[in-house]
Amino acid sequence: MRRGCSVLMLEQEGTSVINKGKECTAFPENRLLRSLNFQGEDISDSIVAVAFMRRRVFRRDMLQPVGSAVSRRFSTICSPLPLPHRREVHLWYIKPEEINDSSSQLKHYMDLLSPCEKAAVSSLTGHRLQKYAILARTLARTTLSRYYDGIVDPGSIKFRKGLHGKPEIMRQDGDNITKPPIQFNLSHTSSLIACAVALETPIGIDVEENKRKTAKNVLSIARRYFTISEVEYLAAITCPDFQQKEFIRLWTLKEAYVKAIGRGFSGAPFKNFTIKMGSDKRAPKIHIEAGSDCEGLTDNCQFALMELNKSHVVAICMERDQEISGNQNNLLRLKVWRTIPFIEDELVSGMETLNYICGLT
Amino acid sequence: MASVSATFVSFGCSFNQTKCITAGKNCTISLGMRNRTLTAVRFPRLRVSCSAKPETVTKVMEIVKKQLALNDDVPLKPESKFSELGADSLDTVEIVMIMEEEFGITVEEDNSQSITTVQEAAELIDKLVAAKPDQPASESEQKSEAIS
Numbered sequence: 001m002r003r004g005c006s007v008l009m010l011e012q013e014g015t016s017v018i019n020k021g022k023e024c025t026a027f028p029e030n031r032l033l034r035s036l037n038f039q040g041e042d043i044s045d046s047i048v049a050v051a052f053m054r055r056r057v058f059r060r061d062m063l064q065p066v067g068s069a070v071s072r073r074f075s076t077i078c079s080p081l082p083l084p085h086r087r088e089v090h091l092w093y094i095k096p097e098e099i100n101d102s103s104s105q106l107k108h109y110m111d112l113l114s115p116c117e118k119a120a121v122s123s124l125t126g127h128r129l130q131k132y133a134i135l136a137r138t139l140a141r142t143t144l145s146r147y148y149d150g151i152v153d154p155g156s157i158k159f160r161k162g163l164h165g166k167p168e169i170m171r172q173d174g175d176n177i178t179k180p181p182i183q184f185n186l187s188h189t190s191s192l193i194a195c196a197v198a199l200e201t202p203i204g205i206d207v208e209e210n211k212r213k214t215a216k217n218v219l220s221i222a223r224r225y226f227t228i229s230e231v232e233y234l235a236a237i238t239c240p241d242f243q244q245k246e247f248i249r250l251w252t253l254k255e256a257y258v259k260a261i262g263r264g265f266s267g268a269p270f271k272n273f274t275i276k277m278g279s280d281k282r283a284p285k286i287h288i289e290a291g292s293d294c295e296g297l298t299d300n301c302q303f304a305l306m307e308l309n310k311s312h313v314v315a316i317c318m319e320r321d322q323e324i325s326g327n328q329n330n331l332l333r334l335k336v337w338r339t340i341p342f343i344e345d346e347l348v349s350g351m352e353t354l355n356y357i358c359g360l361t
Numbered sequence: 362m363a364s365v366s367a368t369f370v371s372f373g374c375s376f377n378q379t380k381c382i383t384a385g386k387n388c389t390i391s392l393g394m395r396n397r398t399l400t401a402v403r404f405p406r407l408r409v410s411c412s413a414k415p416e417t418v419t420k421v422m423e424i425v426k427k428q429l430a431l432n433d434d435v436p437l438k439p440e441s442k443f444s445e446l447g448a449d450s451l452d453t454v455e456i457v458m459i460m461e462e463e464f465g466i467t468v469e470e471d472n473s474q475s476i477t478t479v480q481e482a483a484e485l486i487d488k489l490v491a492a493k494p495d496q497p498a499s500e501s502e503q504k505s506e507a508i509s
Contacts, residue, residue: 125435129447189449208451215428215455225454251451265450266474 078142079345080149083182084199086321088333089304091205091314092143093194094135098340106131109138109341112155136186136193142341143195144169147182154341166262185259192312202319204260206252210245210313218247226250227274227289249357250275252315253284253303260301260317273297278305278358283331304332304359310352316359331361413439413483417464417490421483424459428452439480456482464490 084090099105110118113134121133141154160170169182183198187207196205214221222231230250237243253275258268272294278284284303288294304316318332334356336348348354422437429446431437437446443453457473460466460482466489468476476482 124445125437125441125447126432129445212451214451216458221454221458224458255450265453269470269474271470 078146078154078341081146083147084197084335085333086199086201087302087318087330088198088335089203089316089318090197091194091316091334091336092139092197092339093192093207093308093336094139094339094341096132096135096191096193099131099135101127101131105343106134109134112141113137114158132188132193136188138341139193139195139339140167140184140186142339143197144182144184147197162262164263164267166259166264187259189312192308194314196316198318201321202260202262204256204258204317206255206259206315207308208248208252208313210248210307210311212248213244214247218244222247222250225270226254227271229274229276229287233277246277249305249313249315250277252313253277253305253317256303256315256317257286257301260319261298268297269293273299275303278303280356280358283359302330302332302359304334305357306334306360307355307357308336308353310355313357332359334360413480413487417483417487418479420463421460421479421486424456424463425479428456428459437479439483440478442478444477460486466490466493 081090110121113121117137121130121137124130124133138154140159141157144157145152145154158170159167162168167186169184171181181200183201183203184195185203185205186193186195187205188194189207189212190209192207194205194207196203219231219235222234226234234243234247234250237246254270254273255265257273257275258264258270261268272289272291274287274289276285276287284305286299286301286303288297288299298319300320301317302320304318306314308314316332316334334354336354338346338348418439422439425431425441425443425446425448426435426437429448429452431446435446443456448456453476454473457468457476461468464486466486468485468489472485476485
């Protein structure tokens with residue numbers, strides 16, 4: 001059974017249509033469609049397959065209505081969106097289990113990738129890793145194309161590596177992209193692939209299973225890789241489960257920071273900076289340790305932490321916008337979408353799915 | 362892309378274990394004492410690269426396999442990059458710490474950042490183990506274990 005509908009193009013006869021191009025929450029009709037059995041095997045696969053090849057919107061009469069008089073119209077472009085505001089982060093994520101391993105969807109996503117990306121996928125060991133890599137690149141490309149009013153074909157976006165290897169969009173001569181530069185960052189872990197988008201300011205994201213266990217004791221890892229203050233913070237936690245949780249949260253915050261500044265784990269050793277955990281009223285703060293290794297590390301950034309679907313922790317770090325002054329406790333705004341590229345977008349909200357831990361408003 | 366380090370080829374005959382190491386999707390190379398020769402080498406080219414001891418490489422592979430929970434069918438080669446095997450930074454850190462424990466060494470910060478493949482890890486381990494003051498006795502112990 002497959003579910004496939006673009007929320008933005010969903011129509012039910014007799015009722016008004018959801019506005020195209022506008023954000024919308026998951027409507028009850030969406031859930032109804034998910035429970036319907038589709039005729040034939042992988043019907044949405046064949047629709048997606050043709051859509052990818054022809055790249056045009058289907059007319060309603062090309063589809064058989066299923067069950068009650070509910071009809072669907074699929075789009076092959078990603079729903080365009082307005083840019084994030086300053087200090088706003090847009091987060092898009094994919095749950096890999098929602099995409100069938102053997103479906104033609106993956107093959108069509110692969111078609112979006114550049115030759116370099118395809119080669120990188122092939123070099124990975126095992127189908128699962130390859131699937132995650134394909135989905136990660138697809139997520140980046142389709143997400144970014146949304147912010148260019150759907151003019152830009154996801155497959156045509158060119159990427160390059162920054163000074164220390166951080167992926168960024170390469171703007172080409174002759175681009176009619178006049179909008180401000182968009183910053184993005186990808187992260188993936190077991191059962192989640194996420195892409196964070198911000199306007200102009202560098203951004204980093206790290207996701208992790210909130211119950212991730214480590215082979216080594218977390219305090220021993222912390223002593224080896226964290227700063228003294230961070231070790232003291234963790235050591236003071238008496239409950240082992242909470243200590244494990246806080247370690248993972250601290251790790252993701254630090255990882256988000258090194259990704260935001262574009263250096264990655266190898267370019268900015270964790271011992272060079274301390275992150276002080278926040279609370280529901282206070283964002284996490286960073287302090288750069290003294291020492292020559294720490295040159296070039298900025299403390300002008302803000303952090304946010306949240307729990308997604310009660311299963312994953314998401315840490316975001318954004319370099320602070322120079323044009324906006326404010327105290328260090330300014331919080332980030334966040335919008336989150338779950339997506340199956342070209343098939344379904346769902347604006348996510350509510351405590352069941354999103355649990356803000358700190359740094360967010 | 363299929364290639365194998367020359368070390369594995371040359372150590373094949375003295376390598377006592379009958380492990381079958383799958384190296385690449387379409388090619389397998391069996392090293393072992395079955396007939397004292399290499400079987401079914403179908404690689405287009407061989408690359409001389411690894412200077413680490415085979416037992417070190419094997420041990421590193423075991424650590425990596427366990428840490429990343431790799432199935433037996435996942436091809437693990439000396440040149441395998443940790444990132445290509447699905448290791449994130451936390452995995453890499455744990456692999457380094459486990460290696461330190463197993464081999465009784467300390468990996469410096471800048472060294473640990475530069476380990477990206479099984480091979481590089483094994484070479485660094487051998488270098489650090491050789492630099493330890495009580496090395497000669499332990500090295501010959503390892504050799505005799507390998508040969509027996």
